[in-house]
Amino acid sequence: MTAQPDHPDAKAGHTLISVDAMGGDEGPAAVVAGCALSAQANPDIGFILHGPQEQLDPLIAKHRELAGRCDVHHATEVVTMDDKPSQVVRTGKNTSMWSAIESVRSGEAAVAVSCGNTGALMAMSMIRLRKLPGVNRPAIAVLYPSSNPQGFNVMLDVGADVRADADDLLRFALMGTSYARNGMDLQRPRVGLLNVGTEEHKGRTELKEAYDLIRAQGESTGFDFVGFVEGGDISGNRADVIVTDGFTGNVAIKTGEGTASMIGNRLREAFKYSPLSRLASLLAYTSLRRLSKKIDPRRVNGGVFLGLNGTVVKSHGSADATGISAAIKLAAQLSENKFNDKLAARVAATLPAEESPS
């Protein structure tokens, strides 16, 4: 690394990631450790870390990899998990979360990462970054482990808003397509609309309307619309992008994560059950470790806010260093691909802006 300690952003070609160091369940030490992991893996990235300078400096000093690659933006306050979003957008100016978003707003960084309160992060991002022209409801997209060739499906919305009408669902399809292309290198993603059955006559009215809108758009916009999909297809191979409203999507991914973690716990119990099974777990150690890496939610940790003037990656509140570093890796890839410009162009090209962005 040749970047100068005081001006990491001065280096040409450097990808700067704005990182909210506070607000995660594991504290700033885990966040800084996650940055260090990412720094090791990717020599082209630098960081702007947001939080109390006196707390962050000693943590950064512990990691050799971070020397000369971190700027700290001092912020004294922290958004907690209990803070109400409506409150935080009024009184949160001195928080590390606000500061992290400001670095994207000012153009210093293209992407911000935070593992704080999702509702607050979304509300703050909406107000400070504002919606892209043509987008009425932004969405949170996640990567969900699946039996796809690429190993993951993009799913959105998983909780930005509890509602979505047919127009919103169409925009989710466009934004999800853009994300699959830039975040996962899929040139022609298959898009599915989540419903309770795959037959056209099933489900809620707004879904039938969205079905027609998305089908009409797919032909001209370079994705394959596979029609209605069901809950089982979220981890399956029928689609690459799963479109749904934020209520259903949120319940679905939390159900899936909960089920996976219950199975993991029972698997551990099963392997402790007898001397024979304990021996077996030793023999299978490498294979099981490989499996657990594949389906570890921490590795697909980055939820991404789509539809704003700037990209914000939400990491799990309980993310440890591995989780944080997965979120940063995603942030770096999206930043390097100039993802948000492409997404904005796609939405603008396809849809006449029905309202000016607010």
Next chain:
Amino acid sequence: MTAQPDHPDAKAGHTLISVDAMGGDEGPAAVVAGCALSAQANPDIGFILHGPQEQLDPLIAKHRELAGRCDVHHATEVVTMDDKPSQVVRTGKNTSMWSAIESVRSGEAAVAVSCGNTGALMAMSMIRLRKLPGVNRPAIAVLYPSSNPQGFNVMLDVGADVRADADDLLRFALMGTSYARNGMDLQRPRVGLLNVGTEEHKGRTELKEAYDLIRAQGESTGFDFVGFVEGGDISGNRADVIVTDGFTGNVAIKTGEGTASMIGNRLREAFKYSPLSRLASLLAYTSLRRLSKKIDPRRVNGGVFLGLNGTVVKSHGSADATGISAAIKLAAQLSENKFNDKLAARVAATLPAEESPS
């Protein structure tokens, strides 16, 4: 068994289960084999099997356990998975599904079991059995593997209707409580309302209204209302009964099942990976088998229609003999407990009937 071959229902104390032998993906042979498994496990039950007599008689004859314990009600037609519910209720009089429901309607059997088309089964059950007084929307309840002491949560609605208002959700809480008591012997179930966050200010408006209604009722009706729960709690230990609308519930359980089956597939791959891991899978065979039994969806296969004059158990379309027999076991338990009378009494006692049943 001392029941006479021609009149199994004549035996005092005999629990008769009405079984639709047709319409499952695995065909009538799997259904009859499931009945045989149940007959072996429970000497007190007998069956009324519905389907083409000439197909069923030879299948029944293959199973010694069924001798003298099966009546066949001849039905020539079959409801397929592609049939529209609205069509079937008009033209389905000669189907095995219709016939199976008729046996409950006439009082010959207290519970019917079918693994056919869910929508058609629900529509037919609604029209022939009619709703209980005080119930506006019937619901489908399933048992979902969880880290509860009893190993399962009751979840409803998982797909009877795509909508539910606050009043419906309250009735789901009451019906779910009744089911947990009679199907799982839980005297004071904990009831949770599914939402995207556990804070009271989150989620859709009808959920806040339902929150207040259920909380007010819980104090007088003998369940503990634990408030809002999230997707992760469906497989967790915060509640015993999870209340939600049929759209969300359907997506959630299919997401969970899909995720579990993806993990199972990857686990099998992991164990095939190297000679060492293949040896390990041999050593761990018994433990893994025990685990897979615990979380096997076929063992908790019975979805139950609640809120009708009579109980209908829906088995998975793809259920094999093990799955069918789990559904029959549940049907027998509910029948022996006079579950439906108790549920009706509970709903009637708690709520003034706002409309006459239709």
